[in-house]
Amino acid sequence: MKQKILIAFFILLSSMMSTTLMAATPEASMLANTCAGCHGTNGSSVGPASPTIAGISVDYFIETMEAYKKEERPSTIMSRIAKGYTEEEIERMAKFFSQQAFIRQPQTYDAKLASRGKKLHKKYCEKCHEDGGTSSEDDAGILAGQWQPYLRYSMDDFTSGNRSMEKKMKKKVNSLQKDHGDAGIDALIHFYISHK
Amino acid sequence: MSNINRRHFLTLAGGTIVATAIGFPMISFGAGKHVVVVGGGIGGATAAKYIRMADPSIEVTLIEPNKTYHTCFLSNEILGGVRDMKSIAFGYAGLKKHGVNVIHDLVTAIEPDSRKVRIKSGKAIGYDACIVSPGVSFNWDAIEGYDASVAEKLPHAWKAGAQTRLLRDQIRAMKDGGTVIIVAPPNPFRCPPGPYERASQMAWYFKNNKPKSKIIILDSKDKFSKMGLFTAGWERHYGFNTNNSMIEWIAGNAGGKVTGIDAKNMTVIGGVDFDADVINVIPPQKAGKIAFVADLVNKKGWCPVNQATFESSRHKGIYVVGDASVASPMPKSGYAANSQAKVCAAAVIAKLNGREAPVPSYVNTCYSILTPDDGMSVAMVYRLGDKGKIIKVKGSGGLTPKDASAIIRQREVAYAHSWFKNITHDTFG
Numbered sequence: 001m002k003q004k005i006l007i008a009f010f011i012l013l014s015s016m017m018s019t020t021l022m023a024a025t026p027e028a029s030m031l032a033n034t035c036a037g038c039h040g041t042n043g044s045s046v047g048p049a050s051p052t053i054a055g056i057s058v059d060y061f062i063e064t065m066e067a068y069k070k071e072e073r074p075s076t077i078m079s080r081i082a083k084g085y086t087e088e089e090i091e092r093m094a095k096f097f098s099q100q101a102f103i104r105q106p107q108t109y110d111a112k113l114a115s116r117g118k119k120l121h122k123k124y125c126e127k128c129h130e131d132g133g134t135s136s137e138d139d140a141g142i143l144a145g146q147w148q149p150y151l152r153y154s155m156d157d158f159t160s161g162n163r164s165m166e167k168k169m170k171k172k173v174n175s176l177q178k179d180h181g182d183a184g185i186d187a188l189i190h191f192y193i194s195h196k
Numbered sequence: 197m198s199n200i201n202r203r204h205f206l207t208l209a210g211g212t213i214v215a216t217a218i219g220f221p222m223i224s225f226g227a228g229k230h231v232v233v234v235g236g237g238i239g240g241a242t243a244a245k246y247i248r249m250a251d252p253s254i255e256v257t258l259i260e261p262n263k264t265y266h267t268c269f270l271s272n273e274i275l276g277g278v279r280d281m282k283s284i285a286f287g288y289a290g291l292k293k294h295g296v297n298v299i300h301d302l303v304t305a306i307e308p309d310s311r312k313v314r315i316k317s318g319k320a321i322g323y324d325a326c327i328v329s330p331g332v333s334f335n336w337d338a339i340e341g342y343d344a345s346v347a348e349k350l351p352h353a354w355k356a357g358a359q360t361r362l363l364r365d366q367i368r369a370m371k372d373g374g375t376v377i378i379v380a381p382p383n384p385f386r387c388p389p390g391p392y393e394r395a396s397q398m399a400w401y402f403k404n405n406k407p408k409s410k411i412i413i414l415d416s417k418d419k420f421s422k423m424g425l426f427t428a429g430w431e432r433h434y435g436f437n438t439n440n441s442m443i444e445w446i447a448g449n450a451g452g453k454v455t456g457i458d459a460k461n462m463t464v465i466g467g468v469d470f471d472a473d474v475i476n477v478i479p480p481q482k483a484g485k486i487a488f489v490a491d492l493v494n495k496k497g498w499c500p501v502n503q504a505t506f507e508s509s510r511h512k513g514i515y516v517v518g519d520a521s522v523a524s525p526m527p528k529s530g531y532a533a534n535s536q537a538k539v540c541a542a543a544v545i546a547k548l549n550g551r552e553a554p555v556p557s558y559v560n561t562c563y564s565i566l567t568p569d570d571g572m573s574v575a576m577v578y579r580l581g582d583k584g585k586i587i588k589v590k591g592s593g594g595l596t597p598k599d600a601s602a603i604i605r606q607r608e609v610a611y612a613h614s615w616f617k618n619i620t621h622d623t624f625g
Contacts, residue, residue: 026557026579033246033538034559034577037531037619038611041249046621049607049614076596076607077561077573084559084577084592149610156603 025088028096035093044103049149055102057136061094074162098136104145107193117191120184124172133192144195151189159185228253229548232313232323233296234303234486236260238267238530239329239518241291242537242623243544248294251545257297257323259315263287265624266356268387269530270565270616274364275353276397277404278568284356286624306490308511325513325544327506328492329533330484330499330520331355332386338480339379340456340465350459350475353394354386366474367398372406374473377464379454380415384498385481386519386528388421389574393564394476396426399434399442400567412472413445414464415452416480421527422564422574425595429566483520490514498522503586505543505553506536515540525588526578532560534619556580563612571608572596 032043035053039045043054053061067073068082085093121133125143129135133143143151157163158173165173176184233244236258244258265286273279288298305314306328312320334352336343342350353363367376376398380391395411402409420426430436430443446452451467457477464470482488482497492499492508499516500509503523508514517540518533526532535558543553558578565571576593578586596608 024555026555029250030539030542030554030557034535034557036622037534037559037561038615040618041622041625045614046617046625047614048617049610050618076600076604076611077575080575080592080594081559081561081577084589089557147614149607153607 025086025092028092031085031089031093032096035097040103042100043097044100045147047105047107047147049147051146051150052102052104052142053097054100055136055142056094056097057139058091058094058098059139060136060141061097062090065090065093072164074157102142102145104196106196107148109190109194111194113187113190114194115191117187117189117194120176120180120188121191124176125188127172128168132195134195143192146192148189148193151192155185155189228255229324230255230257230322231325231327231544231548232256232321233258233327233329234306234313235329235331235484235518236262236265236288236291236298237329237331237518237533238619238623239331239533239537240327241265241288242534243327243329243515243517243541244291244296245294245623246538246541247545248296250541251549252295254545254548255297256295257299257321258288258291259299259301259303259313259321260288261300261302263300264357266360267530267616267620268354268356268390269562269619270612271353271356271360272390272394272397273565274360275367275394276400276565276568278397278400281361284360286620288624290625303486304489306486306511306514308514311513323513324548325515327515327517327537327540327544328486328490328499328508328520329518329537330487330492330516332481332519332528333484333488334479335482335497336479339454339477341459342457342477342479346457346459347477350457350477352478353476354390354478354481363474363476367401370406370409370473373408374406375410375412375471376474376476377470377472378411378413379457379464379475379477379479380413380417380420380452381478381480382416384524384528385478387562388527388529389426389562389564391415391478392420392422392426393566395443395445396429396434396564396566399430402442403434407442409442411443412470413443413452414454414466414470415446416448416454418447418449422572422595424598425572426564426566428598429570429572433567433570483516487516487520492516492520494522502584504539504556504580504584505547506540507543515544523586525576526558526560526586527562529560529562530619531562531615532558534623535559558586561615563608563615565609565612569609570602570605571612572600572605573608573612 038050039053045052065082068078071079128140130138233240244256247256267284302316311323314320351359351363353359398411434442454466456465487493487499494500499520500522501516506515506517517536519528539556546553561575563573574595577589581587
């Protein structure tokens, strides 16, 4: 009897310890709400620079946050923030934002550049950033309607070598630059921001 | 004073009245619960919006005397001449679209036993939960010769709006070669990096318009928020640590403590006396007035709360968010108020639906802008610790690195402006 009580006591104690020592994971909306101050309510940024993360693919979100955590992807502030979340928390946020609608805001663009960019997109980017860069099904970032400065910073980081590219992308970006120079990237950006 | 209950109040506020079969008027809100939010700053407005977004069955009434709110954050850019007053002004139309009843009136009492809020025009409004976002008020006794009426001439500009405009106009009217004194407050206070960003923004304006002018910060402290980054930035842009520095910072232990103001002679009195052309006193702070009226403060003048829910430790059913609450290690910042308000909103929703409060998560992000091309940030992720206190998540957060490139610092400014647009839209939109 004494032993049974003792065992029961230990079970109780260990369960108490596990709940106090292992911090419970907040629910998805609780975690996601902390992002809204910079990325907009439910992840749709009203600009002018921080990217919209609504509608993002689960895999791409997780990959991005893990890369920030390990400082494998350059950032101003995101590495410092990403380090505050566990794998499970990041998964929950990923799921939450993947289910939100990407709400676009109008941006000023050059129509001529945008139409040139449309052709370049088809040739160099569409294979992975499907449907004119609107899709997240391909697990690549949504480009259409993304904020201009963010697109610009991202391309600067890619082309300067500060941010690594997947093999396929590297090949495409290299040939885009070879064929069209920086003007080609400029045209692409105008195509993406022209999306309404 | 008339005492109307919630049902009558809602009728007055425009609730739909439908006649029942037996002819009694009834409100179509049914058995919905009612949350009253006191104060329409960042904390109050965010809480009101997020309750409505997550549970539209809850009626939310926000009571705020002013029709326009001016954000304190980024108001320093107005002094720098790079932002206009209109851009920091926000109304309450966005909250109304979320179905929040907005009443422009002053709360004169909160009665936790009868669960009523009294307003100046004489009504009493019942609540199931009351969220108070009092902001800060000033310790007018702390500096001799500086009180609310003197502040009409020597602005604090620590509540944005008319005070910001006054300080801007004084700087614009000042002669080239004049001196501005900023009196920085002791901890804790709203926006810890704010006084130093203010000096930076004033310096930006002077550099472009009145390059012989000087800014002296008289501090009661011996160190300050983002100190290394600020002083490095001042070295880059404003000659700090040279004989020709535009900004001078005098620590508390070096004579920076200010004890009095002689407004007539434009003299700041302390360890050393200083004459100035413009004097900006940021007084020591405590919770906003309603927190004192409603008995929500501790001996130090701030509001102790259950940090998992922001329910007052002094009165059940009343919640306090934002600058007035004791939420250390979170700073008194706009982002913190926004983040706390969401945690509080979720806790209140859970409570009114008979559920346990959810596990909280909090973030703070503060930007400071040195020049239009040079900015910096501090961030931190927080969670609830074992002892029920907010703690920093180990390994997270921190400052812009000291060795950040000019490109990164330029991006910080772009992201600061983006932060501004998104947090204000998240709060009022």
